[in-house]
Amino acid sequence: MPTANDEIQRHIFGLLVENKVGVLGRITGLFSARGFNIDCLSVAETEDPTVSRITLVTAGDSRILEQVQKQLNKLIDVIKVMDLSEEPHIARELVLIKVNAGAETREEVFRIASIFRGKIVDVTPKTYTLEVTGDEDKIRAVINLLKPLGIREMVRTGTIAIARGQRVL
Amino acid sequence: MKGAEIFVQSLLREGVDTIFGHPGGAILPINDALYDSPIRHILTRHEQGAVHMAEGYARATGRPGVVLVTSGPGGTNVVTGLTNAFMDSTPIVVFTGQVPTPVIGNDAFQEADIVGITRSCTKHNYLVKDVRDLARIIKEAFYIARTGRPGPVLVDIPKDVSMSECEFVYPESVHLRGYKPTIVGHxxxxxxxxxxxxxxxxxxxxxxxxxxxxxxxxxxxxxxxxxxxxxxxxxxxxxxxxxxxxxxxxxxxxxxxxxxxxxxxxxxxxxxxxxxxxxxxxxxxxxxxxxxxxxxxxxxxxxxxxxxxxxxxxxxxxxxxxxxxxxxxxxxxxxxxxxxxxxxxxxxxxxxxYPLRYHQEPEGELLPQFVCEQIYEVTQGEAIITTEVGQHQMWAAQYYHFMRPRQFITSGGLGTMGFGFPAAIGAQVAYPDALVIDIAGDGSFQMTMQELATAVQYDLPVIVAILNNHSLGMVRQWQQFFYGGRYADSSLEVSPDYVKLAEAFGAVGLRATRPEEVRPVLEKAIRLRRPTVIDFVVKTDENVFPMIPAGGSIKDMLLA
Known part of the structure; x- marks a missing residue:
């Protein structure tokens, strides 16, 4: 079906869900069954222990993004869904990077960490482990700068996001 | 009160009068509790039949159909019916037995992760881990099944939950913060x-x-x-x-x-x-x-x-x-x-x-459209009609003129062959005095025909009108049009003698091969009020028209 704006966009959805066994399975199952992508996903309990919050990043044209939201809303265990990309929001991610830090590169790693307001959270004679927080662009930039120095291992939390202003999910 | 008894009491509170099911080890405590309850249990010959019966019951009445099966294969055999009900928005509640909670995940005998398996073909599903949750979950299951866009709900009950005791309190209302269907339009x-x-x-x-x-x-x-x-x-x-x-x-x-x-x-x-x-x-x-x-x-x-x-x-x-x-x-x-x-x-x-048309030669082979039209005329448009899936289904839809809602019960979205006969049994259970006819194909009927035993056991006078073309007709039609007449795997060369088959089950078997036999045979079947199979031997290569080929549009429509 031709539509006015059918280019692929990346959207961040915030979800409140019942904090029960199997809820994540229902959500990932929905995505695989309907052929939607999950670019990244993060889940944790909220201030109310019966409710978990999920941040889910997906890509699709406007029709698919609308279906994603509607299908998520249909799940009984999904309490609320918000398309955060439709409004001003703050998105953050945390990355831990274990990078080579021998005699020649220690200074450079340290410099990059401070430029990105990262922290060195673990040190060995051969490696530094950095913790960096930021939006997707910042995380990508720091990874690109550290790559030539030799990243041994890294782990990202995936995006979490919240609406700006007084609006809440 | 024991979990099994809570189950019975909860179903009574929901107004359930009939369950379709098949017993087994993990669900036995509940079958035992049902034994002296006022709820009628219809013993089916396959769990798939049980679900389609519940669907037929639900579609005929508008009330949720209820299924009770055991763990493992009992559960996996309901998957087709659940998917069918999900596609056609039919309210059913399926209860499966499960192995006892301490052995869940241990690959125990007749264990299957039925909640995991049915997640994508139910509106919602539950594993009851604590008997204290059982009444609430049953209440929620019925509520979810029948409200909003109706659909199937599955409740998996481990054997130890059925056997544990707790105080029975049936909730007055349902609180689901993630489920609030919009009823009132803007x-x-x-x-x-x-x-x-x-x-x-x-x-x-x-x-x-x-x-x-x-x-x-x-x-x-x-x-x-x-x-x-x-x-x-x-x-x-x-x-x-x-x-x-x-x-x-x-x-x-x-x-x-x-x-x-x-x-x-x-x-x-x-x-x-x-x-x-x-x-x-x-x-x-x-x-x-x-x-x-x-x-x-x-x-x-x-x-x-x-x-x-x-x-x-x-x-x-x-x-x-x-x-x-x-x-x-x-x-x-x-x-x-x-x-x-x-x-x-x-x-x-x-x-x-462009009316719908066919031409029945008085001396020619029997045409399936003619049979459908005769069924309509003989029943004066009053029968509850179910169908299987294929050519006969389309002819039934075209030539039987349905006058009221819930009169036509067919498998739409999923296209499940074998649906119509058990669905007819379910509708007949709901309305014992109604005239219920399954317009069937010979291919479809062979998928669930063992439910003849169920129809005979409970004295349900369902009529199965087989439009027997000795082939999988819709497949054959597509092969004729789109595969150059290469009839791969669509000929039912070896089929049972449906008259003898019916008689073997204790049902009535009748046959019509000529146009003038159709009406008398139908009238006889209706008069008998017994489970009956009619073998209408029809022309093999008759096609359903009009036809817009899949993915086509009106300009591609075939008229003959």
Whole structure:
């Protein structure tokens, strides 16, 4: 079906869900069954222990993004869904990077960490482990700068996001 | 009170009078508790049959059908029925036994992760881990199954939960913070819909199964008659509008009438009510109703805008929305009849030029369309008709004119062969005095024919009218049209003698091979009031027309 704006966009959805066994399975199952992508996903309990919050990043044209939201809303265990990309929001991610830090590169790693307001959270004679927080662009930039120095291992939390202003999910 | 007893008491609170099921180790405590309860348990010969019976019961009555099966294979055998109910929005609640909680996950005997397996084919499902949750979960299961867009719910009950004790308190109400179906349509949208309807030159109403689920047939008829707008229904919507009516176009879609499909193609406004623009209706979306605007009323927001871009969406219950829409329309001063005279004349011309047709030679081979038309005439349009899936299903839809909702019970979305016979049994259980006929194909009937034993055991006078063409007819038709006449794997060369088969089960077996035998055989079957199989030996290479090939549009329609 031709539509006015059918280019692929990346959207961040915030979800409140019942904090029960199997809820994540229902959500990932929905995505695989309907052929939607999950670019990244993060889940944790909220201030109310019966409710978990999920941040889910997906890509699709406007029709698919609308279906994603509607299908998520249909799940009984999904309490609320918000398309955060439709409004001003703050998105953050945390990355831990274990990078080579021998005699020649220690200074450079340290410099990059401070430029990105990262922290060195673990040190060995051969490696530094950095913790960096930021939006997707910042995380990508720091990874690109550290790559030539030799990243041994890294782990990202995936995006979490919240609406700006007084609006809440 | 023991869990098994809580189960019985909870079902009684929900007004359940019948369960369709098959026992086994993990569910035995519940079968035992049912033994001296007022709830009737119908023992089926396969769990798939049990689910289709529950679907037939639910579709005939509007009340949730209930299934009780054991763990493992009991559970896996209900998957087809659950998927069928999910696609056709049928309210059923399926209870499965499960191995005791301490051994879940240990690959115990007859263990299957049925909650995991059925997650994508249920509206919702539950594993009951604590007997104290059982009553609440049963309450929620029935509530979810029958409200909003209805659908199947599965509740998995481990054996130790059935056997544990706790105090029985049935909840008064349901609290589900993530589930609040929208019933009342948006008033402003409904007002705008009335304005669009008033401005349209060539409007068509396209109604689906949602009209039947919502009990909105009366409102649909009033809407059509008030505004003088012609009506077409999907396969699932048949019976939602009288099949004999001057505004009736017949079914639309792949095997719909020419008039219905032409009217959709030429319409400037399509009013979709409780329908979901399935591909068997739309064909090629690029060429579907290109000149039309769409109003779409549906209780499921995800059905709106899924396949076609809708100009005016209304989320809500069809009955409620139509009542409000009628109020708006009544306040519009318009001579609807005059306004739509040219449009209706155009439609009448299509109907006259392209009626559904076949020609039964008096001395020739028996034609399946003739049998369907005879069934309609002999039953005076009053029977509850179920079908299997294939050519016979389309002929039943075309040649039986359904006059009331819940009269036609078929497998629409999933297309499940083997559905119709158990569904007929379920409908007959719900209405013991009704005349229930499964119009079947020989291929489909062979998938669930063992339920003949169930029909005989409970003395259910269902009639199975097999249109026996000795082949998988719809497959054969596609092979003729699209695979160069290479009839791979579609010939049922070896089939049972259906008369002897029926007799072996203790049912009645009858046969008709010539046109003049059809009526007497039907009359005899109806008179007998016993489970009966009629073998109508029909022409093998008869095809269903009209036909719009899959993914095609009206310009690709084959008429003969």
């Amino acid at each position: 008033a402003g949208q409904i007002r705008r819909a009335a304005e669009m309807i008033a401005q349209a030159q060539r409007p068509v109403i396209y109604a689906g199964g949602g009209v039947i689920h919502a009990g909105a047939s009366e409102e649909l008829r009033t809407l059509a008659e008030l505004t003088v707008i012609p009506v077409t229904c999907t396969l699932m919507g048949l019976g939602g509008f009288p099949g004999v009516h001057e505004l009736w176009l017949g079914m639309l879609g792949m095997h719909g009438t020419v008039a219905a499909n032409m009217a959709m193609n030429d319409a400037d406004l399509v009013i979709a009510i409780g329908a979901r623009f399935d591909d068997r209706v739309t064909g090629n979306l690029e060429e579907f109703c290109v000149g039309a605007k769409f109003i779409h009323i549906d209780i499921d927001p995800s059905s709106i805008g899924k396949n076609v871009r809708v100009d005016l969406p209304i989320v809500g219950d069809a009955k409620h929305c139509l009542q409000r829409l009628l109020q708006e329309l009544r306040s519009i001063d318009k001579d609807w009849k005059a306004a739509h005279a040219d449009w209706l004349a155009q439609i009448a011309a299509w109907q006259a030029k």
